[in-house]
Amino acid sequence: MSIAHLFESGEMKEHKGAFRNLIMMAMSDGVLSPEEEKLLTKMAKNLDLSDSDVEEIRSNPEAYPVHPPHDKEDRHRRMISMIVMAVVDHEIDQEEITILNRLAIGLGYKEQQAAELTNRILHGLRIGMSEEEILDELMESR
Secondary structure (H helix, E strand, O other): OOHHHHOOOHHHHHHHHHHHHHHHHHOOOOOOOHHHHHHHHHHHHHOOOOHHHHHHHHHOHHHOOOOOOOOHHHHHHHHHHHHHHHHOOOOOOHHHHHHHHHHHHHOOOOHHHHHHHHHHHHHHHHOOOOHHHHHHHHHHOO
16 A cells, blocks of 8 residues: 555545445446446546556455445435446346445445335436436435
């Protein structure tokens, strides 16, 4: 671990943890599709991760713990991103749904909330809602 790694901001740790989850989701079926690769590149840019950050996380994702955001909206955004990653290759199986539910629990959702949230986001994506529309709907409920 480098000295710079020790003094990273909390926000950068959150970003790296978020990207780690996206990597884990993309690799859950053992294959990184071109669509997943493209989305990972986009998400790395959105999270302000350098190429070296991306390579470090890809080579050793377990070294990057999840730092859940404290803000409800940010947690919802992170969950939506993971589900978008899961369906970007137009396939989702039960194992991926199980992983999504575990990741939701890691983000601070209760077990029963995790499955409900996953299903709501998947439904929204299936009927053509944008990520922002899904977020708005989630923020309005409860």
